[in-house]
Amino acid sequence: MKIKKGDTVLILAGKERGKKGKVIKILPGREGVIVEGINARKKHVRPKRAGEKGQIVALPAPLHVSNVKLICPKCGKPVRVGYKLEGEKKYRICKECSGEIV
Ligand SMILES: [Zn+2]
Known part of the structure; x- marks a missing residue:
């Protein structure tokens, strides 16, 4: 994979095309990258214990x-x-620019 964790990337497809973000996770098996703040899906989380409220969390x-x-x-x-x-x-x-990318 040419992209590594910590890289800043430009989004080329989808509704967030043109945005930039930092790679926070790499999924090598799926050739996937998770970019901070991009492609967030809202997910309902069920309460774990009685009396707790369910929550909606945004997971990229x-x-x-x-x-x-x-x-x-x-x-x-x-x-x-x-x-x-x-x-x-x-x-x-x-x-x-032939610069080295760390
Ligand atoms: Zn360059």
Whole structure:
């Protein structure tokens, strides 16, 4: 996966297209990413004990990784990600500015 937790991404699809957000979770098996504040689904939570009230909580639903684009922290543009190998280490690099993406 080219997107990692903590990355800032641009949303490319859906009703929140054009928004930016921070990746808070990666779901590698599903090629999904959860972006803070994006694609939130309201979920009703049943009371766990008698006397408690049920609640509605907003949980962000995963987006497919193809629907987001990384925003390069160096040049600030939505960019494609490449890889660079240096010895044993593999770096992600920005294809726009060639900057290393940590
Ligand atoms: Zn860049």
